[in-house]
Amino acid sequence: MRSFNNLMLNEWLKLSKKRMFFVPYVLLILLPLLVGYIVHSVSADLFGSAFDFSSTMLLPNGIGQALTILAIIGTAGVVSKEYGQGTIKFLLIRARSRTAILASKYVVVLLYALTLTIVTTVAVYGSGILWFGLNGGEAGFTEILLSVLYVFVYTVVYATLAFMIGILTTSTGVTIGITMFAITIDKLVISREFYKYVLFPNLNLVAYKGDGAPMPGMTLSFSIVVLTVYMLLFLLAGFVVFRRRDVA
DSSP: OHHHHHHHHHHHHHHHTSTTTTHHHHHHHHHHHHHHHHHHHHOTTSOSSHHHHHHHHTSTTTHHHHHHHHHHHHHTHHHHHHHHTTTHHHHHTSSSOHHHHHHHHHHHHHHHHHHHHHHHHHHHHHHHHHHHOSSSOSOOHHHHHHHHHHHHHHHHHHHHHHHHHHHHHOOHHHHHHHHHHHHHHTTOOOOOGGGGGSHHHHHOGGGGGGGOOSSTTOOHHHHHHHHHHHHHHHHHHHHHHHHHOOOO
């Protein structure tokens, strides 16, 4: 376990040493302040309190969307850059299995997404207090926590997809491009029975609020199972290819 922790620490240090490492955090602090200012200036009564503002803005179709995009951009090269820079050979000659090395990279991707989510949540809530105050409104901490959960699941699924694509293509640019394209088309609504088994409608967990559903016949349990299956498939494909690829 100690050796795996050292692998994770090493991967986190490599990620944090990038010149652009802190840029997403700064953007996710400034963006809620800017959005809050604009909303307050245009329609000060749009949100009754910081709780209303936060529970709305943290959703995947609000500032949460920026969180997901920045998480993908920040971690898209965690595997592919090892190939591009030729450092993958030195990484694999260590006395560590390929599975452990790749698993440490994936855990760091999850930790990065988690830290971005925490920073965004604090920034959005702080901005809500600044522009809309704490009194009034309809939402509370429960609604904020649900929004955070929705956006974190959304981010983790897309980060896992990008992680797999980075392994398969060994190209950071292609990884970002394909994942951004997937985010662009995930808002499509196709009224076909088979579509409920596709990844995208199941990512819309917000639709289950108020006993709703993304599509007829879908339930929250159904979407959780579908998302779990897709993530397992993404990880399986990535680990199998990484273990078998010749880097000589």
